[in-house]
Amino acid sequence: MSGMRPILDMNAFREGDSSSAAVSRRLRNVGAASVLFYREPIEMVGATGATMIARDGTRYLDFYNNVPSVGHTHPKVVEAVQRQIATLNTNTRYLVDIVDRYLDALKSQLPAHLGNVIMTCSGSEANDLALRVARAATGGTGVVVSQAAYHGNTALTTDVSPSALKAMPLPDWVVAVAPPGPAQYGQDVADGFAQAVGGAIATLKDRGHAPAALLMDSIFSSDGVFADPPGGLAKAADVMRAAGGLVIADEVQPGFGRTGSHFWGFARHGLQPDIVTMGKPMGNGFPMAAMAAQPDHLAAFCSDVGYFNTFGGNPVAAAAGLAVLEVIHQEGLMENAHEVGAALIAGLRDIGHQSAQVGDVRGAGLFIGLDLIEQDSGTADPAFTVRVIDAMRDEGVMIGAAGREGATLKIRPPLCLTRDEADRFLAAFQRALDRLAAPKN
Numbered sequence: 317m318s319g320m321r322p323i324l325d326m327n328a329f330r331e332g333d334s335s336s337a338a339v340s341r342r343l344r345n346v347g348a349a350s351v352l353f354y355r356e357p358i359e360m361v362g363a364t365g366a367t368m369i370a371r372d373g374t375r376y377l378d379f380y381n382n383v384p385s386v387g388h389t390h391p392k393v394v395e396a397v398q399r400q401i402a403t404l405n406t407n408t409r410y411l412v413d414i415v416d417r418y419l420d421a422l423k424s425q426l427p428a429h430l431g432n433v434i435m436t437c438s439g440s441e442a443n444d445l446a447l448r449v450a451r452a453a454t455g456g457t458g459v460v461v462s463q464a465a466y467h468g469n470t471a472l473t474t475d476v477s478p479s480a481l482k483a484m485p486l487p488d489w490v491v492a493v494a495p496p497g498p499a500q501y502g503q504d505v506a507d508g509f510a511q512a513v514g515g516a517i518a519t520l521k522d523r524g525h526a527p528a529a530l531l532m533d534s535i536f537s538s539d540g541v542f543a544d545p546p547g548g549l550a551k552a553a554d555v556m557r558a559a560g561g562l563v564i565a566d567e568v569q570p571g572f573g574r575t576g577s578h579f580w581g582f583a584r585h586g587l588q589p590d591i592v593t594m595g596k597p598m599g600n601g602f603p604m605a606a607m608a609a610q611p612d613h614l615a616a617f618c619s620d621v622g623y624f625n626t627f628g629g630n631p632v633a634a635a636a637g638l639a640v641l642e643v644i645h646q647e648g649l650m651e652n653a654h655e656v657g658a659a660l661i662a663g664l665r666d667i668g669h670q671s672a673q674v675g676d677v678r679g680a681g682l683f684i685g686l687d688l689i690e691q692d693s694g695t696a697d698p699a700f701t702v703r704v705i706d707a708m709r710d711e712g713v714m715i716g717a718a719g720r721e722g723a724t725l726k727i728r729p730p731l732c733l734t735r736d737e738a739d740r741f742l743a744a745f746q747r748a749l750d751r752l753a754a755p756k757n
């Protein structure tokens with residue numbers, strides 16, 4: 317897609333930038349598929365809470381990683397994984413109590429109609445399965461996604477991930493629509509987005525594809541973070557359902573309390589999705605993911621094809637997942653995301669009022685997007701964004717970019733972030749801007 321920065325190209329190391337032995341070794345091992353952050357990649361040796369520790373002793377505040385969501389190396393998750401791996405770890409073709417305890421606990425967080433949960437090892441696998449289930453349940457093939465969506469790395473999920481495609485066009489069974497924001501749709505975002513989805517469905521039908529699904533990351537992370545207005549996705553969901561397709565909520569990014577007010581991003585929008593997929597924060601770093609679906613939809617899929625996942629839903633994953641759920645509740649991490657996230661957004665907006673190069677600041681809980689813009693034109697400034705990311709690294713803060721042009725800072729620290737850490741981040745951001753950016757006249 318023209319004008320689109322592939323998500324993996326943002327803030328990426330490029331061959332030739334560094335001559336370090338560790339980088340050369342990685343490039344020899346991984347070759348063209350290597351994806352390292354920063355011009356001079358960081359070698360990490362440890363982590364705790366919201367801090368990562370590099371080989372040279374530098375302690376970085378982690379504002380990038382939403383996987384260790386309850387905090388890096390959280391002792392309760394570590395202990396649960398250690399205990400279970402020393403007891404039993406096997407595939408899912410046996411009855412193992414902890415697996416069903418986990419599934420029951422997870423289902424208690426989900427809408428009641430999503431009665432079946434299939435565990436996988438990655439969000440990609442979960443979305444791949446979701447698309448196949450949607451196709452089997454509806455008989456349709458077409459899929460509507462957002463313009464800079466990322467939904468995974470399998471063949472099928474790459475096809476529905478415009479931000480993963482470098483030179484390839486989207487296949488004809490996929491239509492992408494702009495993410496739901498006022499700049500894209502004007503003041504009635506919900507209506508504009510619904511109309512765009514309606515238009516996409518019409519395009520699919522013209523191409524001979526009945527719609528199978530509207531697939532949405534309800535925080536639109538790779539599109540550049542579009543959280544508002546709460547409830548703004550419901551009309552679009554209705555349009556897809558009326559056309560015979562399902563609504564798939566990809567909760568890989570916003571799920572597990574990150575948006576502060578609700579456990580799931582879709583719940584913030586009052587949505588009742590037909591399928592929910594999840595991953596990243598689910599095991600706090602232990603690789604696990606899942607798809608939750610209605611029993612009749614899953615049965616339609618399973619009547620045609622068998623599905624088995626050797627590692628998905630293994631007892632160690634269940635132990636990690638249970639510990640994560642317990643920690644989120646016991647430590648009030650959703651509430652913390654709400655409070656500390658609100659303080660961060662307010663602080664960032666204050667800083668933005670003084671800087672001609674900070675544009676819109678938006679988000680929910682501890683998932684925030686901040687647009688960096690050119691001083692004169694007010695347009696997206698990807699080159700400046702890279703400079704800010706590098707300056708933040710010099711300040712000891714790790715942060716990444718998102719958005720169609722790669723000019724939105726993606727602010728996504730662990731949910732255990734303290735007010736003090738948030739303040740340290742704001743001070744570092746202010747210093748970075750003072751060094752790089754133009755003040756507002």
Ligand SMILES: Cc1ncc(COP(=O)(O)O)c(C=O)c1O
Nearest residue numbers: 438439440466467468533568595
């Ligand atoms: C919204 C979304 N869905 C799915 C995925 C794929 O998950 P995984 O990398 O675990 O396969 C990602 C990964 O970044 C994602 O951001």
